[in-house]
Amino acid sequence: xKIIIINQSNFIQIKFNxxxxxxxxxxxxxxxxxxxxxxxxxxxxxxxxxxxxxNDYTVGIYTVVVKLxxxxxxxLAAILxxxxxxxxxxxxxxxx
Numbered sequence: 001x002k003i004i005i006i007n008q009s010n011f012i013q014i015k016f017n018x019x020x021x022x023x024x025x026x027x028x029x030x031x032x033x034x035x036x037x038x039x040x041x042x043x044x045x046x047x048x049x050x051x052x053x054x055n056d057y058t059v060g061i062y063t064v065v066v067k068l069x070x071x072x073x074x075x076l077a078a079i080l081x082x083x084x085x086x087x088x089x090x091x092x093x094x095x096x
C-alpha cells in the first residue's frame with residue numbers, strides 16, 4: 001500500500017475573519033430560533049392538552065402508545081438505514 005502525502009498549503013488558504021456584522025445575521029437567526037421554539041411547543045403540547053381535556057388514565061395510555069411508537073419508529077429507521085443500501089446493491093447487481 002502506497003501512501004501519498006500532499007502539501008495542502010499549496011491548494012488551500014484559510015483566513016479568519018473576526019469582524020462580523022451581527023445586525024445582518026441577527027434577524028435570520030431569530031426567525032430560525034422562533035420557528036424552532038414554536039414547533040417544539042406544538043409537538044410537546046399534545047399530552048398537556050389531553051391532560052386538560054381528559055383524565056389521568058387516558059393521558060397515561062396515550063403517553064405509553066406515543067413512547068412505543070417512537071421506539072418502533074427508531075428501530076425501523078435503523079433497519080432501513082442498514083437494509084436500503086444492501087437492497088440497492090443487490091438490485092444493481094441483478095441488472096448487470
